[in-house]
Amino acid sequence: MNKPEIINILDRSQNGEYCTVKEWDVKRIPKAVKEKLEKYELKGVCDPENPVNMDTDLADRFFKAGYEMALDLGMLCETTDRIIKVSKEELDAALKKAPSELTVGTGEDATVMKTRTPSDPYECKFGASLGITTSEEVWPALTEGIARQKAVDVLEGGSLKSIYGLDVIPDAPSETLVGFEQAKQHVEIRKKAGRPGMGGIGQISAVTEYGQFGGYGIPGALPITDLSLILFPSELKVNYQTLHKVVHTLNVGGMIFAGSPAMIGGMPGPPEGAVLSCIACALLQYPILQADVGGGEIYDIRYLSNVNRDGIWALSVTHQALSRNTNLLTHGITNQVSGPGTKELLYETVVGVSTIAASGATFQTGPRSAGGKLDDYLTPLECRVCAEVAHAASGLPLDTVNEIAKTLLPKFEDSIKDPHIGKIVHDVYDLEKFEPKPEWQQVYDEVKQEAADLGLNL
Amino acid sequence: MTEEKYIEELRQIIVEGDDDQAASAARAAIDAGVNPTTLIKEAINGPMDDIGKKFQNGDIFLPELIMIGDAARVASDVIVPHISLEDQDAASGGTVVIGTIQGDMHDIGKNIVSAYLMATGFKVKDLGTDVTPKDFVRAVANENADVIAISTLLSTTQPLFDNITKTLVDSGQREDVYVIVGGGPVTPEWAAEIGADGYGRDAADAADLTRQVLTAGKKPPFDKPLVIGALKQ
Numbered sequence: 001m002n003k004p005e006i007i008n009i010l011d012r013s014q015n016g017e018y019c020t021v022k023e024w025d026v027k028r029i030p031k032a033v034k035e036k037l038e039k040y041e042l043k044g045v046c047d048p049e050n051p052v053n054m055d056t057d058l059a060d061r062f063f064k065a066g067y068e069m070a071l072d073l074g075m076l077c078e079t080t081d082r083i084i085k086v087s088k089e090e091l092d093a094a095l096k097k098a099p100s101e102l103t104v105g106t107g108e109d110a111t112v113m114k115t116r117t118p119s120d121p122y123e124c125k126f127g128a129s130l131g132i133t134t135s136e137e138v139w140p141a142l143t144e145g146i147a148r149q150k151a152v153d154v155l156e157g158g159s160l161k162s163i164y165g166l167d168v169i170p171d172a173p174s175e176t177l178v179g180f181e182q183a184k185q186h187v188e189i190r191k192k193a194g195r196p197g198m199g200g201i202g203q204i205s206a207v208t209e210y211g212q213f214g215g216y217g218i219p220g221a222l223p224i225t226d227l228s229l230i231l232f233p234s235e236l237k238v239n240y241q242t243l244h245k246v247v248h249t250l251n252v253g254g255m256i257f258a259g260s261p262a263m264i265g266g267m268p269g270p271p272e273g274a275v276l277s278c279i280a281c282a283l284l285q286y287p288i289l290q291a292d293v294g295g296g297e298i299y300d301i302r303y304l305s306n307v308n309r310d311g312i313w314a315l316s317v318t319h320q321a322l323s324r325n326t327n328l329l330t331h332g333i334t335n336q337v338s339g340p341g342t343k344e345l346l347y348e349t350v351v352g353v354s355t356i357a358a359s360g361a362t363f364q365t366g367p368r369s370a371g372g373k374l375d376d377y378l379t380p381l382e383c384r385v386c387a388e389v390a391h392a393a394s395g396l397p398l399d400t401v402n403e404i405a406k407t408l409l410p411k412f413e414d415s416i417k418d419p420h421i422g423k424i425v426h427d428v429y430d431l432e433k434f435e436p437k438p439e440w441q442q443v444y445d446e447v448k449q450e451a452a453d454l455g456l457n458l
Numbered sequence: 459m460t461e462e463k464y465i466e467e468l469r470q471i472i473v474e475g476d477d478d479q480a481a482s483a484a485r486a487a488i489d490a491g492v493n494p495t496t497l498i499k500e501a502i503n504g505p506m507d508d509i510g511k512k513f514q515n516g517d518i519f520l521p522e523l524i525m526i527g528d529a530a531r532v533a534s535d536v537i538v539p540h541i542s543l544e545d546q547d548a549a550s551g552g553t554v555v556i557g558t559i560q561g562d563m564h565d566i567g568k569n570i571v572s573a574y575l576m577a578t579g580f581k582v583k584d585l586g587t588d589v590t591p592k593d594f595v596r597a598v599a600n601e602n603a604d605v606i607a608i609s610t611l612l613s614t615t616q617p618l619f620d621n622i623t624k625t626l627v628d629s630g631q632r633e634d635v636y637v638i639v640g641g642g643p644v645t646p647e648w649a650a651e652i653g654a655d656g657y658g659r660d661a662a663d664a665a666d667l668t669r670q671v672l673t674a675g676k677k678p679p680f681d682k683p684l685v686i687g688a689l690k691q
Binding site: 021025026027029030078131132133159161162167168169170171205206207208233234237239241263264265266267268269270273301302304310371372373374375418419420421 | 513514516519520521524525559560561562563564565566567569570587611612613614615616617618620621642643644645689690
């Protein structure tokens with residue numbers, strides 16, 4: 001019997017060095033961040049006046065520091081209070097082994113993701129939406145509406161709050177059921193939208209591993225040509241939920257799409273610290289979680305967003321660092337806060353998504369309309385805009401994207417703390433005709449023109 | 459050393475989050491005859507407005523906030539027993555049981571709330587992350603809690619909030635404890651729907667909200683929740 005590689009990681013999650021979550025959070029992460037920021041002279045380099053970093057040497061210094069931090073820290077398994085450390089040889093081998101090209105989906109509808117560099121003309125791919133909660137009544141048409149957006153490369157769709165009227169509750173059998181039922185419908189919806197081979201992402205309605213067990217890689221559920229979504233807690237922590245999902249995905253021969261946000265203002269402190277933590281986290285996903293696509297997500301805990309100046313700067317440096325120094329397939333998220341029907345949502349989208357695309361990320365998912373706070377506050381139009389921006393911004397020089405950010409940020413940054421939540425889907429989008437209502441279409445047309453005037457042609 | 463000096467010294471130790479020194483500084487102040495209620499108000503609660511602003515401005519970060527909360531808790535443990543019994547409730551604020559709901563492992567928002575509550579004089583029992591409704595309800599009796607504070611970052615865990623308020627009603631404990639809620643996807647409307655007594659949009663709102671529900675002069679449950687930070691339509 002061949003021993004699976006993951007066994008070494010599982011062993012460390014049970015028998016690695018003991019460390020409490022509190023010690024990890026309050027002592028080890030801040031100490032490691034402080035050391036690296038000092039050693040590489042990275043303290044205070046965040047430049048809010050130029051939110052998109054244009055100094056690629058700086059990005060490379062961040063990469064070196066983040067790489068060292070990954071080796072110094074490893075990840076903590078918070079279920080067992082054990083540290084999963086990896087050696088330099090293991091990390092380098094995992095980064096070498098990770099794919100630099102990946103096909104998601106099948107046939108003509110499939111999406112080919114490739115490793116990119118800053119301003120790379122090969123398109124940054126886009127998957128929509130994030131798992132914003134949706135009612136059972138709205139979910140099928142809304143998901144079909146998203147699948148019908150030709151610009152959207154990969155389908156995720158919202159999360160279901162209930163299944164056949166039963167609330168989906170963590171750890172309850174309703175999670176296993178929603179995993180399977182949603183996956184079945186997801187596959188059918190792609191056919192209805194005329195894109196049967198379109199790649200998908202799942203499982204999203206269940207928070208625990210039961211959704212994956214019920215909905216990914218088993219007969220009748222999401223196929224292994226879709227991405228298995230495996231999220232884990234910040235900073236640099238995994239748990240048995242995460243590892244169950246990894247083992248299941250490996251068992252069925254699927255593709256692991258991992259991610260966890262580093263938090264500006266959280267344990268790593270300032271934007272520079274969050275960049276380091278994010279780079280370390282992105283790298284460690286390959287040896288520890290055997291990721292095929294790995295996350296480079298950053299949020300600012302003061303706003304649960306990243307469309308503020310600190311957030312945009314941190315995203316730009318992180319993706320430049322990863323894309324210039326590895327051949328990984330990296331992923332980013334723009335965390336919008338405004339809701340459907342508002343101009344601010346589209347401005348936030350243009351600034352965030354173009355920054356990540358031009359900085360060299362392979363793949364993005366979104367949007368998080370209305371900050372993901374409200375049921376059914378999501379429309380296919382902003383999904384389309386996200387994808388169009390990701391594609392259009394891919395070849396743009398960093399200084400052009402910086403100018404776009406500098407021009408548009410003043411139009412929405414004052415409202416990030418107290419954003420407009422916008423309107424529920426039915427108020428601004430016709431889910432029978434699959435088209436936006438006139439006022440939402442008009443907002444789109446205006447922002448599209450403004451973007452074009454700034455050199456971003458959607 | 460004057461009374462002001464003792465207060466200033468403890469205040470400085472709290473602001474620096476030095477929980478090793480907090481107990482000895484608090485004890486020294488008490489031994490020197492500093493009024494314990496004044497000590498709580500001026501050395502522990504006093505700096506919190508400034509600390510909150512520094513956190514919001516990005517001048518201090520979550521680890522510092524947690525350490526400040528720890529130092530405040532250590533100092534309070536020394537000081538509160540020296541306050542007359544009738545004033546202890548007012549000085550200690552009350553007991554808050556806090557946690558993230560089952561299925562949610564995101565502890566950052568909860569940690570901020572917990573630090574704010576401790577630093578402003580509340581006794582906090584932190585149940586951690588991924589807490590089942592049953593464990594929340596059990597903690598009400600075990601900790602003699604005045605308030606349950608529940609948060610989540612995941613909209614998919616929200617049905618369990620409802621489960622907590624229902625279980626409190628079914629077990630006959632709903633009138634013993636206030637329920638306050640918050641976190642990314644939680645809204646004032648949702649708080650009303652599940653019968654919560656308070657809603658706070660930001661972690662920094664939690665201490666104000668807790669104080670307001672406890673001093674509202676009404677027993678739980680409230681007809682509608684007190685809301686701090688409504689969403690902009």
